[in-house]
Amino acid sequence: MAQNNEIPYKIYLEESEMPKAWYNVRADMKNKPAPLLNPGTLQPMTAEELSGVFCEELVKQELDNDTPFVEIPQEIRDFYKMYRPSPLVRAYCLEKQLGTPAKIYYKFEGNNTSGSHKLNSAIAQAYYAKNQGLKGVTTETGAGQWGTALSMACAYLGLDCKVYMVKVSYEQKPFRREVMRTYGAQVTPSPSETTEVGRRILAAHPGTTGSLGCAISEAVEDAVTHEGYRYVLGSVLNQVLLHQSVIGLETKIALDKYGIKPDMIIGCAGGGSNLGGLISPFMGEKLRGEADYDIVAVEPASCPSLTRGVYAYDFCDTGMVCPLAKMYTLGSNFIPAPNHAGGLRYHGMSSILSQLYHDGYMRAVSVPQTAVFEAAEQFARVEGILPAPESSHAIRVAIDEALKCKETGEEKTIVFGLTGTGYFDLVAYQKFHDGQMDDYIPTDDELKTYFAQLPKVE
Amino acid sequence: MAQNNEIPYKIYLEESEMPKAWYNVRADMKNKPAPLLNPGTLQPMTAEELSGVFCEELVKQELDNDTPFVEIPQEIRDFYKMYRPSPLVRAYCLEKQLGTPAKIYYKFEGNNTSGSHKLNSAIAQAYYAKNQGLKGVTTETGAGQWGTALSMACAYLGLDCKVYMVKVSYEQKPFRREVMRTYGAQVTPSPSETTEVGRRILAAHPGTTGSLGCAISEAVEDAVTHEGYRYVLGSVLNQVLLHQSVIGLETKIALDKYGIKPDMIIGCAGGGSNLGGLISPFMGEKLRGEADYDIVAVEPASCPSLTRGVYAYDFCDTGMVCPLAKMYTLGSNFIPAPNHAGGLRYHGMSSILSQLYHDGYMRAVSVPQTAVFEAAEQFARVEGILPAPESSHAIRVAIDEALKCKETGEEKTIVFGLTGTGYFDLVAYQKFHDGQMDDYIPTDDELKTYFAQLPKVE
Numbered sequence: 001m002a003q004n005n006e007i008p009y010k011i012y013l014e015e016s017e018m019p020k021a022w023y024n025v026r027a028d029m030k031n032k033p034a035p036l037l038n039p040g041t042l043q044p045m046t047a048e049e050l051s052g053v054f055c056e057e058l059v060k061q062e063l064d065n066d067t068p069f070v071e072i073p074q075e076i077r078d079f080y081k082m083y084r085p086s087p088l089v090r091a092y093c094l095e096k097q098l099g100t101p102a103k104i105y106y107k108f109e110g111n112n113t114s115g116s117h118k119l120n121s122a123i124a125q126a127y128y129a130k131n132q133g134l135k136g137v138t139t140e141t142g143a144g145q146w147g148t149a150l151s152m153a154c155a156y157l158g159l160d161c162k163v164y165m166v167k168v169s170y171e172q173k174p175f176r177r178e179v180m181r182t183y184g185a186q187v188t189p190s191p192s193e194t195t196e197v198g199r200r201i202l203a204a205h206p207g208t209t210g211s212l213g214c215a216i217s218e219a220v221e222d223a224v225t226h227e228g229y230r231y232v233l234g235s236v237l238n239q240v241l242l243h244q245s246v247i248g249l250e251t252k253i254a255l256d257k258y259g260i261k262p263d264m265i266i267g268c269a270g271g272g273s274n275l276g277g278l279i280s281p282f283m284g285e286k287l288r289g290e291a292d293y294d295i296v297a298v299e300p301a302s303c304p305s306l307t308r309g310v311y312a313y314d315f316c317d318t319g320m321v322c323p324l325a326k327m328y329t330l331g332s333n334f335i336p337a338p339n340h341a342g343g344l345r346y347h348g349m350s351s352i353l354s355q356l357y358h359d360g361y362m363r364a365v366s367v368p369q370t371a372v373f374e375a376a377e378q379f380a381r382v383e384g385i386l387p388a389p390e391s392s393h394a395i396r397v398a399i400d401e402a403l404k405c406k407e408t409g410e411e412k413t414i415v416f417g418l419t420g421t422g423y424f425d426l427v428a429y430q431k432f433h434d435g436q437m438d439d440y441i442p443t444d445d446e447l448k449t450y451f452a453q454l455p456k457v458e
Numbered sequence: 459m460a461q462n463n464e465i466p467y468k469i470y471l472e473e474s475e476m477p478k479a480w481y482n483v484r485a486d487m488k489n490k491p492a493p494l495l496n497p498g499t500l501q502p503m504t505a506e507e508l509s510g511v512f513c514e515e516l517v518k519q520e521l522d523n524d525t526p527f528v529e530i531p532q533e534i535r536d537f538y539k540m541y542r543p544s545p546l547v548r549a550y551c552l553e554k555q556l557g558t559p560a561k562i563y564y565k566f567e568g569n570n571t572s573g574s575h576k577l578n579s580a581i582a583q584a585y586y587a588k589n590q591g592l593k594g595v596t597t598e599t600g601a602g603q604w605g606t607a608l609s610m611a612c613a614y615l616g617l618d619c620k621v622y623m624v625k626v627s628y629e630q631k632p633f634r635r636e637v638m639r640t641y642g643a644q645v646t647p648s649p650s651e652t653t654e655v656g657r658r659i660l661a662a663h664p665g666t667t668g669s670l671g672c673a674i675s676e677a678v679e680d681a682v683t684h685e686g687y688r689y690v691l692g693s694v695l696n697q698v699l700l701h702q703s704v705i706g707l708e709t710k711i712a713l714d715k716y717g718i719k720p721d722m723i724i725g726c727a728g729g730g731s732n733l734g735g736l737i738s739p740f741m742g743e744k745l746r747g748e749a750d751y752d753i754v755a756v757e758p759a760s761c762p763s764l765t766r767g768v769y770a771y772d773f774c775d776t777g778m779v780c781p782l783a784k785m786y787t788l789g790s791n792f793i794p795a796p797n798h799a800g801g802l803r804y805h806g807m808s809s810i811l812s813q814l815y816h817d818g819y820m821r822a823v824s825v826p827q828t829a830v831f832e833a834a835e836q837f838a839r840v841e842g843i844l845p846a847p848e849s850s851h852a853i854r855v856a857i858d859e860a861l862k863c864k865e866t867g868e869e870k871t872i873v874f875g876l877t878g879t880g881y882f883d884l885v886a887y888q889k890f891h892d893g894q895m896d897d898y899i900p901t902d903d904e905l906k907t908y909f910a911q912l913p914k915v916e
Contacts, residue, residue, distance in 0.1 A: 008473040009539035015466040081467040082551065082842045093540065093614075111569050113844045113879070155839040156551075175633075175884035181891055182838055380640055381613040384540045386571045421571070423881040426633035433639055 010087040011254040018085055019249040020072060022242045025280045027068035028287040031359055033351035034326030037313060042457055045323050052224060053231050057128040061239040070242060079123045083112035088254040093382040102405035104398060106418040107251045114149035116420030117274050118234050121243035125232040126153035135228035136160025140215030143342035144169055144176030145420055146234030151185035161185040164218045168209035169342040172427045190215035197221050197319035211335045212346045217319025235271025236350050244277025252281045264401060266416040268393035269297040270343050272350030278417040286361060295362035298393040301441045303336040305329055305349045306357055306364035308447060313457035314348060324455060327354040331450030337440035339369050340428030341389040367396045368439045373432040375399050388420040389428055468545040469712040476543055477707040478530060480700045483738045485526035486745040489817055491809035492784030495771060500915055503781050510682060511689050515586040519697040528700060537581045541570035546712040551840040560863035562856060564876040565709045572607035574878030575732050576692050579701035580607035583690040584615050593686035594618025598673030601800035602627055602634035603878055604692030609643035622648040622676045626667035627800040630885045648673035655679050655777035669793045670804045675777025693729025694808050702735020710739045722859060724874040726851035727755040728801045730808030736875040744819060753820035756851040759899045761794040763787055763807045764815055764822035766905060771915035772806060782913060785812040789908030795898035797827050798886030799847040825854045826897045831890040833857050846878040847886055
């Protein structure tokens with residue numbers, strides 16, 4: 001193994017070293033993720049049914065549990081070259097401040113204008129839509145990262161882009177809309193009066209701050225009721241984890257280059273796009289019995305789908321217009337307290353990650369909001385990057401684990417995903433500085449009422 | 459020369475290739491920049507006089523017109539490794555969209571939390587202050603980039619940081635303050651009631667939106683009236699251009715690595731920190747007669763110090779508490795229309811660049827605001843980076859020059875400085891989208907009234 005002093009602060013791959021294919025972790029899973037179900041018949045969704053909502057090529061990727069590697073089309077690889085490879089950073093300064101013997105690395109996905117890893121899948125989904133001759137795509141966005149990413153991808157390819165943005169984020173992040181507008185997207189706060197499902201949700205919950213689940217329902221309705229449009233989604237789906245595997249693949253190539261073997265891999269988890277992408281190739285090794293890693297999902301205590309949810313079939317959206325997915329869920333009606341990690345406010349979790357968690361291949365922890373912002377500020381000051389609240393969940397646990405190493409003397413190698421930047425999260429930072437941050441955590445009784453509303457699928 | 463298809467989208471240097479010394483372009487200038495004058499005696503400022511305001515090591519750098527290379531202290535080089543090298547990007551997508559035979563490169567300095575190149579000098583100045591055993595530093599900030607950069611550097615080193623922020627930027631960029639607060643800085647909108655000079659300016663110009671010149675006066679007063687504090691400045695000074703030479707040095711190493719020789723080097727110019735840093739090593743070759751380059755400064759038409767100012771001794775600040783510098787100036791009382799490139803709203807220009815411009819080693823153009831934002835949006839959509847309004851001045855001219863090449867068929871190699879990102883400039887983008895952008899340009903008569911107020915120095 002290379003010595004510490006040979007490892008640079010940032011490892012950048014050469015263009016020639018960048019992955020040419022995505023890795024499909026499903027191919028190595030003995031227990032495949034459960035299929036999506038048709039909400040009417042409760043039978044597995046067929047390719048034909050799915051292609052009313054999604055592009056054909058993406059349907060193929062969604063249903064393919066067997067092909068281990070999927071070639072990345074050249075046009076997508078060219079787009080990746082504009083902002084990738086992302087650096088794998090050795091957190092020398094953080095290690096020093098913590099006084100830990102642990103070695104900490106983070107894969108930083110924030111060095112692009114969308115501010116996060118979301119662009120990796122946005123360009124892929126927009127590319128396939130364009131290739132199919134579509135006019136445009138619709139989507140939802142929580143923190144605004146996915147919507148920004150999609151608007152960038154659509155501007156690049158000349159596609160229409162309609163974004164339903166969770167109302168609480170729309171209000172907390174007034175400038176996100178302006179970035180999307182710079183890229184030519186049409187942005188609507190959700191729930192809205194634009195769609196039937198939006199009107200229904202507003203009538204039932206006047207004054208709601210919205211949720212990803214609501215916004216998904218609206219975007220899907222918009223797509224299926226307009227000729228030449230399809231719906232695209234920034235997380236949860238199998239196809240998204242496939243595209244996001246580029247994060248993990250780059251990370252692994254960079255680590256291998258320097259002979260580094262991580263002990264622990266940590267990622268924040270909302271719908272699972274970043275975590276799933278980051279861990280994929282490592283999880284593949286673990287599934288094939290070639291290596292072992294301690295893989296940790298970190299979620300907000302206010303929206304604890306893995307740590308406190310149930311593993312069951314549930315709707316992906318609040319409006320119940322989408323297929324059902326088997327996943328760890330808090331119930332599709334669950335609307336979390338308005339925390340400031342909009343990208344993690346989703347009631348469910350990727351079916352792939354849910355299955356892997358269920359089968360014991362990874363563990364999960366939940367962290368309260370204030371502790372997350374303490375970690376964010378500490379990290380910003382020593383590592384010079386203002387992290388997104390979402391990403392800061394992983395920072396919190398990475399710091400906690402590094403401090404444990406300080407006590408035990410273990411020289412663990414910790415890798416975590418730093419998914420994005422917090423430039424659009426300064427309302428949240430302000431609340432933190434002003435001591436006005438809310439650490440609300442749902443009670444067991446509250447959760448029970450949501451669980452009771454889960455659809456009955458035997 | 460390497461073939462186009464061998465040149466990656468982004469050229470990153472290895473850590474081992476990063477510059478170990480800054481380059482001092484003054485060493486190669488036959489006509490040295492004119493010295494700073496004591497505002498009382500009109501005699502050149504001595505090191506002793508300057509060290510009441512600036513740290514000792516920085517005074518030395520400020521006055522040193524002869525040493526060509528100044529070693530970068532290891533601690534600064536370590537800090538640089540956290541966010542440098544910055545990529546030199548080949549603008550393949552922009553070239554394609556323009557249909558130009560020109561080859562366009564940009565040195566992108568925005569991939570750090572301050573959002574610009576300002577961090578290069580901030581860490582250097584903070585380091586020398588710390589080394590001298592000071593408690594803290596005071597400064598001004600226009601767009602907020604310098605203030606953010608300085609607060610990051612101070613947080614890293616554990617120094618106090620007081621920032622006077624031009625009022626128009628403070629109001630247009632509410633979140634900038636929050637970032638600086640995350641890094642522990644104290645931010646005051648300028649002009650303020652905190653200082654004597656601030657109170658004087660407010661009395662004379664009630665309702666003023668402020669200017670860099672005012673904010674400098676306040677920061678200097680704050681430093682000299684508080685024990686253990688010194689003033690630091692993000693632009694204009696010789697020392698700043700010295701530190702910023704890291705931009706040009708990295709650019710040159712990256713170009714040399716691929717055998718690329720630029721024909722034209724373009725940078726936006728406010729006080730000159732980015733332009734001076736970017737062009738330094740190229741200018742050195744030009745001064746030594748080893749190579750020729752078309753070097754272009756781009757300034758806002760609303761604040762045209764090089765293109766319409768006079769070359770004369772003037773105060774660096776509005777409050778006239780600072781030394782006088784010989785420079786192209788619009789007069790220290792000039793307050794530009796509230797344009798959205800806060801970092802370019804300075805009445806004067808670096809003495810080094812003024813001398814080089816005066817001696818015919820570079821040229822200057824000015825561009826109106828709306829045209830700049832058109833270029834910004836075009837660039838954002840094809841290159842995937844949301845540029846700062848300041849940087850977009852250079853983009854405008856790079857695009858114009860590339861379009862000229864399209865007409866003439868010339869395959870010029872154009873390098874420009876992309877100094878930063880526009881995440882905190884979305885009020886400006888919104889005005890642009892809403893068609894409410896102001897293109898006010900000062901009249902000749904207006905300028906004459908300012909020129910008439912210049913200090914009399916023979």
